[in-house]
Amino acid sequence: PGCSKPGVLPIPHRMEDHGQSLPSQVLPGLYLGSLHHASERHLLNEVAPYLSSDGAAPIRSIVNVSAEAPNAFEKVGGPTADADCAEDDESLRFEYLRCDACSSSIDEDGLLDCLDRACSFIEGALQRRRPVLVHGVAGRSGEEAAGAILTAYLARSRRWSVERAAEAVRARRPDAEVGPDLLSRLRAAVGQPSLKEE
Numbered sequence: 001p002g003c004s005k006p007g008v009l010p011i012p013h014r015m016e017d018h019g020q021s022l023p024s025q026v027l028p029g030l031y032l033g034s035l036h037h038a039s040e041r042h043l044l045n046e047v048a049p050y051l052s053s054d055g056a057a058p059i060r061s062i063v064n065v066s067a068e069a070p071n072a073f074e075k076v077g078g079p080t081a082d083a084d085c086a087e088d089d090e091s092l093r094f095e096y097l098r099c100d101a102c103s104s105s106i107d108e109d110g111l112l113d114c115l116d117r118a119c120s121f122i123e124g125a126l127q128r129r130r131p132v133l134v135h136g137v138a139g140r141s142g143e144e145a146a147g148a149i150l151t152a153y154l155a156r157s158r159r160w161s162v163e164r165a166a167e168a169v170r171a172r173r174p175d176a177e178v179g180p181d182l183l184s185r186l187r188a189a190v191g192q193p194s195l196k197e198e
Contacts, residue, residue, distance in 0.1 A: 022037070022043065023037045023043070023059075023133055023135075024172040024173040025172065026150055026154070026168070026169060026172050026173075027154075029126050029129070029130075029131045029132065030122065030126065030131070030132050030134075030150070030153075031059065031131065031132065031133045031134070032133075032134050032135070032146055032147065032150055032169065032172060032173045032176055033133050033134070033135045033146075034135055034136075034138065034142075034143075035066075035069050035135055035136070035137055035138055035142070036138075037133060037135060038062055038064070038069075038071075038072055038133055038135045039070075039072040041072075041073070044058055044059040044060070044133070045058040045059075057129060057130060057131055058092070058131070059131045059132070059133045060092060060093060060094050060095065060130055060131070061094075061095050061096075061121070061122075061125035061130045061131065061132045061133070062094065062095070062096050062097075062132070062133050062134075062135070063096075063097050063099065063118055063121060063122065063132065063133070063134040063135070063146075063149060064096055064097070064098045064099075064135065065099060065100065065118075065134060065135065065136040065142070065145040065146045065148075065149050066098070066100060066136050066137045066142060066145065067098075067100040068137065069135075069136070069137045069142075071094075071096045071098070073094040074094065074096055095125070095130075097117060097118060097121040099114040099117055099118050099149070100114065100145070108185070108188065108189065111185060111189050112189045114149075115149070115152045115186075115189050115190065118134075118149045118152070118153065119152060119153050119156055119157070122134070122153050123153075123157065134146050134149050134150055140175075143173070143175040143176045143177075144176065144177065144178055144179060144182060146176055147166070147169045147170070147173070147176030147177060147178045148178050148182050148186060150165075150169045150176070151165045151166045151169050151178050151183075151186055152165070152186055152189065152190050153165075154168055154169065155186070155190045156190055162183055162186050162187045162190060163183070166178045166183060166186075
């Protein structure tokens with residue numbers, strides 16, 4: 001199937017999320033998932049349509065919260081698997097941000113820099129109506145790292161307490177629960193005393 005309009009992929013059906021087989025929607029256009037989700041083009045194309053006035057946009061903005069996980073489509077300049085679409089269409093090009101938020105070797109300045117870059121990347125993509133997937137590596141630490149990025153984003157963008165933001169992330173994806181040590185570091189990094197609970 002080709003594109004009906006440049007930059008718009010047809011979404012023939014909605015897939016149901018059985019358990020955690022699909023990315024979890026945290027906000028409209030913002031998804032929390034796994035390395036598997038970030039590596040499967042059909043999931044990025046179909047599972048997370050972000051409706052706009054002229055159709056659905058596939059996930060093409062990805063935050064990779066790890067030092068080692070590959071960016072699966074980093075070298076894809078245009079939609080090679082979607083040959084009927086215009087190759088120079090910016091909306092179909094993948095963009096990545098890598099930031100290792102949970103490395104035990106990262107200091108407070110490094111954590112703050114990582115969170116600043118991730119929050120700016122997410123906000124910029126959403127403002128351009130580009131859906132975003134945040135993922136870590138497989139396993140508890142990878143899920144927690146991705147959850148930490150989204151917790152920081154929600155705390156900053158919604159002006160929620162870190163605890164409220166972490167609970168919202170956990171409610172969407174229980175495996176991404178942020179532990180107490182990382183929550184404490186996030187509280188300091190996002191300037192918790194200046195945040196108010198809504």
